[in-house]
Structures are given as structure tokens and as C-alpha cells.
Amino acid sequence: METSIFIRLTPRIHLDMNAKVKLKDIAQVIAPEQLLPSLLHMDIYQIKPEDQQIVIIEAMTIVKMILHQWPEVDIQFVGPSETIIDTAPPVKKSVFPLFLFVWCLLFTGAALTIMNFHEDVSMQAVHVKLYEIITGKKKEHPLILQIPYSIGLGVGMILFFNHLFKKKFNEEPSPLEVEIFKYQQDLNQYVVLNEYKESRKNSGYRS
Structure with missing residues (x-):
């Protein structure tokens, strides 16, 4: 057998x-x-x-x-x-000052992106109009709508990415993890094809 x-x-x-x-x-x-x-x-x-x-x-x-x-x-x-x-040596863990710098950079960039988006779609005017429709009064800064909206925006992003610092809410992969996985697959495929091409070139192969 x-x-x-x-x-x-x-x-x-x-x-x-x-x-x-x-x-x-x-x-x-x-x-x-x-x-x-x-x-x-x-x-x-x-x-x-x-x-x-x-x-x-x-x-x-x-x-x-x-x-x-x-x-x-x-x-x-x-x-x-x-x-x-x-065979590349493992990357050393980042020191805290570098982590803090990158965190501040990403936080500022994300905040500016969100603010520019809200300015483009006139979110302030939308909140004012909604407040006027609901209460019948016009108010330039309807905090009763803006504060819950801001909190909901942050909570929504946490739930969307399925992470709060190192805590994960469930076993379902986040969109970011899926994109990283797809990127790693594409990178592996590229490395394999590129190595094949280089090995054929070095061996003097002619198609």
C-alpha cells in the first residue's frame, strides 16, 4: 500500500x-x-x-x-x-516618545479630516436647522444635538474598528485588519513573482 x-x-x-x-x-x-x-x-x-x-x-x-x-x-x-x-532582523519596539509623537500626529490629522468634512457638508447649519425643526426655535449652537453627535461619532469609530486600545470587543476582524491581511497577501504574491523573475534572469533563462 x-x-x-x-x-x-x-x-x-x-x-x-x-x-x-x-x-x-x-x-x-x-x-x-x-x-x-x-x-x-x-x-x-x-x-x-x-x-x-x-x-x-x-x-x-x-x-x-x-x-x-x-x-x-x-x-x-x-x-x-x-x-x-x-531573514530581516526583527524591528525593535518603539520607545514611548516616538509612540506619543506618532499618536499625536495621527490624532491631529484625523481631527482635521473630520472637521474639514463637516465644514464641507455644512454640518453646523444642519444641526441648527434640525434644532429649529424640533423645537421651533433657532439657536446658533444647539449643544443638545452637537454633544451627543460628537460622542456618537467617537463611539461609532471605536465599534467600526472593533478596538479600544488593546481590547477587542468580539472575534470578528475589523476592516483595518482585513485590509492589512489583503495587503500582506498581495505583498507575498509580489515577492514570490519578483524572486522568480530575478532567479530566471540570474540563471540566463530566455523565453
Whole structure:
């Protein structure tokens, strides 16, 4: 009976420069118990300084290496067909003054954006008109409408982004998290295609 091996590559991981890449570092593996330890500790690649920051391990490379040792096995891949290894040193945590500066910058920019939007749509005039319709009196600064509206605007943004500092209200991803996820997928795809292009160029390939 043919032995089956199921492999799911991790889309992107971080390893140190000069690290020895083993299959367990880049993939989840399901295999018979007698093969699993050898598979997990199989050496796949040795990261070298000339690899620079990005290394791509393809599924076909892993297939060749496994079949070289166990030619009778049936290998099936689930999920992505390559793993991106990032060897860049981890970014140091930002210091508090830098965090405070960025926070103030973003807060000021967001506040100006909201104020300019309200000025463009004449929100002040809308509140005055609404107050006049409801009470029959005209008031230049209807705070009874403006204060709840301002509070509601802030609460609405918190609920929309599903975050208050580090607290998350539910398991549903926020629109920002979805956009970051889509951006990371596009970035991974670009890195893979660009590395393929560079490798073909360096090998002198001609279509």
C-alpha cells in the first residue's frame, strides 16, 4: 500500500541569517509515525548571507528531496505552494516618545479630516436647522444635538474598528485588519513573482 504524506506550507516565516531550515520550520506535516520524525527534521535549505533578506522555498524542491529518500511515497500539498522566509532582523519596539509623537500626529490629522468634512457638508447649519425643526426655535449652537453627535461619532469609530486600545470587543476582524491581511497577501504574491523573475534572469533563462 502506498504511503501518503500531507504537507501544508506556512506562507511566511522569519528565521535568522545562516539558519538551517528544516521541514518542521516551514510546514505542517501529516505522515505515518515511522516517517514523521525524519521528515520533520529533514534539512531543506541553509540560509546564506548572499540570499539577502528573502528566501523562497518551493513545494517542488521539497518533493524532490523527499522522493530522493523515500521514492515510494505519495506526497500531497495542501494550501500555498511556497514559503517565504524573511531573514530581516526583527524591528525593535518603539520607545514611548516616538509612540506619543506618532499618536499625536495621527490624532491631529484625523481631527482635521473630520472637521474639514463637516465644514464641507455644512454640518453646523444642519444641526441648527434640525434644532429649529424640533423645537421651533433657532439657536446658533444647539449643544443638545452637537454633544451627543460628537460622542456618537467617537463611539461609532471605536465599534467600526472593533478596538479600544488593546481590547477587542468580539472575534470578528475589523476592516483595518482585513485590509492589512489583503495587503500582506498581495505583498507575498509580489515577492514570490519578483524572486522568480530575478532567479530566471540570474540563471540566463530566455523565453
